Amino acid sequence: MKKTILVTGGAGFIGSRYIRYLLHTYEHIDVINADALKYAAQLENVAAFVEDPRYQFLKCDLTDESAMRNLFKFPIDEVVHFAAESHVDRSIDHVDPFVQSNVVGTTRLIEAVRRMGVKRMVHVSTDEVYGSVSHGYLDESAPLAPRNPYAASKASSDLLCMAAVHTHGLPIVISRCTNNYGPHQHQEKLIPKLIGRALQHRSLPLYGNGEQIRDWIHVDDHCTAIDAIRCRGRTGEIYHVSAEETKTNIEMAKSILEILEKPSSLIQFVGDRPGHDERYALSAQKLRSELFWQPRISLMQGLKETVKWYRRQEERREGWR
Ligand SMILES: NC(=O)c1ccc[n+]([C@@H]2O[C@H](COP(=O)([O-])OP(=O)(O)OC[C@H]3O[C@@H](n4cnc5c(N)ncnc54)[C@H](O)[C@@H]3O)[C@@H](O)[C@H]2O)c1
Incomplete structure (x- = not known):
């Protein structure tokens, strides 16, 4: 049977890849992409499917109640x-937009899901809600301990979702994923920034001593995980998404420089981010055993392809100059 899936934030990095995945994988799915087109949105992320009759874009800010009422006039499953x-x-400079x-945007969305009797909502969250992890890989029973304003705002939205499940019986599932990398990510994020600067033979700035550990997953593996959770996840459950590929930031910078055959002397240490978490690491055991998901792209393979993609973008830009 034909279904309509609303994807919020689908002009951003992960949302646009997820829409691409949906349109490639299913024939009988219509997708509505509702995005406020804030600074991180990139319409070129959705250019490849803008002509697809199953795809529709609506500019909509989730915090705007009347825009949300109009959005939910569409039959959304x-x-x-x-x-x-x-x-x-x-978020450290200006917390209000977060x-x-x-928080407010997720609240409005939950209200609309409740009002319109939507059958399933996946709330896409992050490993940052747990704060720094001293050792091991956390499972879903770990306590929330967000330590920066972004993480606190995401933890708040997770709690609102869980409350909506318990209070109103809404069919919400939460995914919490580790750091994503891949094509179409905004230039301000670590991996595109490092690749972009290395391509221009500029210094690669790393916070503090560069020894912070992050758990990396290719965006396309995140998308297959979200889809497994959408299709088979149990209401009210949290699922971790991780490829369990932990690396220090300095290791990531060195790998990028090696791929581009640039010297590691380009790495430059800069003043640390306030309250910088030392280590994030999640176990995806529940997702693997319950929903039979597994990542397919190894970090080295994914990083090489990602570097190649940003290099092509840079060459295209060079060509236009
Ligand atoms: N990038 C990661 O490594 C990562 C890891 C785990 C979880 N996540 C989560 O995945 C989601 C997507 O992350 P991303 O990296 O693609 O982000 P992104 O910043 O690239 O994209 C976010 C999109 O949301 C839109 N948006 C923001 N506020 C909005 C509003 N009020 N109404 C409508 N649209 C709005 C923006 O215009 C943008 O297109 C986020 O919820 C993030 O917390 C990201």
Whole structure:
């Protein structure tokens, strides 16, 4: 039977890849992409499917109640919720947009899901809600301990979703994923920034001593995980998404320089981010054993392809100059 899936934040990095995945994988799915087109949105992310009759874009800010009423005039079966302010550094400078989009926006969405009897909502969250992880890989029973404003706003939205499941019986599932990399990510994020600067033979700035550990997953593996959760996840459950590929930031910078055959002397240490978490690491055991998901792209393979993609973008830009 034909279904309509609302994807929020589908002009951003992960949401646009997820829409691409949906349109490639299913024939009988219509997709509505609702995005406020904030600074991180890139319409070129959706250019490849803009002509697809199954795809529709609606400019819509989730915090705007009347825009949300108009959006939910469409018959929506399921919702996958990516829309958020997503950059930690910006949240440290200005927290308001994070409270607005991530907390108020999610609240409005939950209200609409309740009002319209939507059958499934996946709330896309992050490993950052747990704060720094001293050792091992966390499972879904770990306590929330967000330590920066972005993480706190995401943890708040997770709690609102869980409350909506318990209070109103809404069919919401939460995914919490580790750091994504891949094509179409905004230039302000670590991997595109390092690749972009290395391509221009400029210094690669790393916070502090560069020894912070992050758990990396290719965006396309994140998309297959979200889809497994949408299709088979149990209401009210949290599922971790991780490829369990932990690396220090300095190791990531060195790998990028090696791929591009550039010297590691380009690495430059800069003043640390306030309250910088040392280590993130999640176990995806539940997702693997319950929903039979597994990542397919190894970090080295994915990183090489990602570097190649940003190099092509840079060459195209060079060609236009
Ligand atoms: N990038 C990662 O490594 C990562 C890891 C785990 C979880 N996540 C989560 O995945 C989601 C997507 O992340 P991303 O990296 O693609 O982010 P992104 O910043 O690239 O894209 C976010 C999109 O949301 C839109 N948006 C923001 N506020 C909105 C609002 N009020 N109404 C409608 N649209 C709005 C923006 O215009 C943008 O297109 C976020 O919820 C983030 O917390 C990201």
